[in-house]
Amino acid sequence: MHSAYSPRASSVVKKNMKYAIPFNRACFVGAERDYIARAIENGQISGNGSFTRRCQAFLESELAVKRALLVTSCTHALELAAFLLDLQPGDEVVVPSFTFVSTANAFAVRSAKIVFADVRSDTLNIDETRLSERLSKRTRAVVAVHYGGVACELDALQALLTERGIPLVEDNAHGLFGEYRGRPLGSFGRFATLSFHETKNFTCGEGGALLLNDARDTERAEILREKGTNRSRFFRGEVDRYTWVDFGSNYLLSELSAAFLWAQFEARERVLARRRALWRRYADELKDWAAELGVGLPYVPDFCRHPAHVFHLLLPTAEWRDELIVQLGEQGILAVFHYLPLHLSPMGRRYGGRPGLCPVAEDISERLVRLPLYYDLSDAEQERVIAAVRDFRGR
Numbered sequence: 001m002h003s004a005y006s007p008r009a010s011s012v013v014k015k016n017m018k019y020a021i022p023f024n025r026a027c028f029v030g031a032e033r034d035y036i037a038r039a040i041e042n043g044q045i046s047g048n049g050s051f052t053r054r055c056q057a058f059l060e061s062e063l064a065v066k067r068a069l070l071v072t073s074c075t076h077a078l079e080l081a082a083f084l085l086d087l088q089p090g091d092e093v094v095v096p097s098f099t100f101v102s103t104a105n106a107f108a109v110r111s112a113k114i115v116f117a118d119v120r121s122d123t124l125n126i127d128e129t130r131l132s133e134r135l136s137k138r139t140r141a142v143v144a145v146h147y148g149g150v151a152c153e154l155d156a157l158q159a160l161l162t163e164r165g166i167p168l169v170e171d172n173a174h175g176l177f178g179e180y181r182g183r184p185l186g187s188f189g190r191f192a193t194l195s196f197h198e199t200k201n202f203t204c205g206e207g208g209a210l211l212l213n214d215a216r217d218t219e220r221a222e223i224l225r226e227k228g229t230n231r232s233r234f235f236r237g238e239v240d241r242y243t244w245v246d247f248g249s250n251y252l253l254s255e256l257s258a259a260f261l262w263a264q265f266e267a268r269e270r271v272l273a274r275r276r277a278l279w280r281r282y283a284d285e286l287k288d289w290a291a292e293l294g295v296g297l298p299y300v301p302d303f304c305r306h307p308a309h310v311f312h313l314l315l316p317t318a319e320w321r322d323e324l325i326v327q328l329g330e331q332g333i334l335a336v337f338h339y340l341p342l343h344l345s346p347m348g349r350r351y352g353g354r355p356g357l358c359p360v361a362e363d364i365s366e367r368l369v370r371l372p373l374y375y376d377l378s379d380a381e382q383e384r385v386i387a388a389v390r391d392f393r394g395r
Contacts (some may be wrong), residue, residue: 015390020332021245021385026198026205027375035259047252048232051259058265059209062177063184065192067212069225070253070261074173074195074208078106078143081191081210083224084217087112091140096126097341097348098361099145103171114351116343118358125152127360131160137323141167146185149175149201150300150311154188167191170211176202177272179305186211196261199277201307202268204261207253224248229292247342272307273393274375278382279308282356282371289390291363311373312338313389318366320394325369331388335369 039051048173052070059068071077093107097116104114104118120127124147131142142161144152161168170186172178173195178185186192196207203360210225212218222232228248233239253261264271283297290297296314300306315321317371321337328335341361343353372385 019030019329019334021334021372021377021381022374023336023372024369025198025374025376026203027201027264027271029263029271029375031156031263031266032260035263036256039255039259045255047254047258048187048235049255049258051255051262052253054211055258055261055265058262059194059211063186063211063213065187066211066215067218067221069210069212069221070258071210071225071251072253073102073206073209073340074193074197075102075106076251077193077208077210078169078171079109080103080221080224081141081193082107082110082112083247084191084221085110085141085167087140090138092136092138092163093136093140094131094142096143096145096343096361097125097343097353097358098147098365099171099342099344100337100339101345101347102172103143103145104348106145108347108351113138114342115139116341116348116351116353116358117142119147119364121148121360122366123152123301124364125150126157128153128156128160128277131157135164135166139164139166141169143169144189145170145171145173146175146178147186148298148312149178149308150298151175151178151180151185151304151306154180158188169193172211173197173200173208175307175308177268177307181303182229185214190214190217196257196264202256202261202264203270203388204253207257207261213307219327220246225251268295271375275308275373276375278377279311279384280310281374282386285386286389293394297344308373312368312370314364315367315369316394321367321369323395324389324392327392328385328388331384333372333385333388335371337365338368338370341364341365 056068086109088109091112092115093112094115095104096119098119115134118127168189170189170192172186172192175185192211194209196204223246228246229242230245231242234242294316342348343357
């Protein structure tokens with residue numbers, strides 16, 4: 001099998017710092033330093049301060065969720081979801097194979113057996129038409145990843161899982177402010193998770209959020225996030241002292257990070273508008289080139305609104321993909337591939353992963369390349385990327 005990490009393409013990626021146009025540049029919108037200074041002046045830089053509460057209330061309002069809890073990463077948000085599911089050894093959690101390792105690892109560390117599902121060839125999301133084949137009496141959750149912020153087929157997923165009493169977890173690391181049929185992503189599953197890593201549309205360097213859509217999970221989620229104590233209830237005056245009442249760990253996001261994040265949220269409309277304009281320009285100006293060479297462009301169903309997190313190309317062959325990465329790199333442009341299917345990884349094989357288990361994931365992994373897309377990408381820089389892509393003719 002042709003590796004998604006071919007030596008030729010990887011040699012280009014390793015020179016990231018030398019690129020005139022990087023694949024990603026963290027978003028800065030102007031008020032981050034001022035708000036960090038304000039947090040310092042307020043005298044609280046540990047977690048759960050005023051900026052944390054402001055961010056959480058904003059997410060609850062904008063996404064129509066019962067509770068939002070800022071945490072240190074999307075990985076930790078997924079781990080909290082695994083805690084709240086009370087997973088036992090032998091319980092199964094179904095995840096798409098084409099995703100980041102945290103989607104699976106967060107549940108594996110809680111002793112769950114990971115079951116890999118294939119993805120659709122159009123949206124690259126979990127294939128809801130084949131999902132029932134991966135469910136069993138031991139299935140305790142299904143994790144749906146909204147790839148690039150384009151929603152999964154949530155109506156079909158919810159119908160199937162509700163019938164069987166299986167909770168849905170939305171891994172929405174890519175999709176903050178995306179929508180499905182007019183409803184915010186993150187508001188569908190029992191749990192949903194967000195990422196504020198520096199590669200995401202909205203960032204605080206490292207960070208994430210756990211979204212809760214069942215009020216019954218709120219109190220325990222707060223306890224788990226606060227090292228297994230009822231500290232949150234103490235600060236609300238609901239108990240006269242706090243103590244150890246459950247398992248847990250320290251998942252609190254620093255107040256300095258929350259201050260940075262609040263500046264990003266305040267500029268959300270400006271950031272989204274710019275990213276969507278860049279995404280649309282790629283789609284419009286590469287359409288004819290893609291049709292001529294048989295290159296796939298991102299597919300967005302009419303009932304989905306996405307936040308323009310990823311713009312990818314699906315080249316006809318793995319060799320063409322690697323050649324495009326190299327050709328762009330030689331012109332100072334960093335384009336990158338994406339996930340190696342988890343079922344083919346060393347850990348994935350421990351859970352029964354093998355070649356052919358998820359054929360669509362295996363195929364797209366070898367042919368996919370992502371183009372630079374970030375808030376500060378200038379029109380002139382994007383024009384340079386577009387021209388370089390159009391010059392590629394394959395072999």
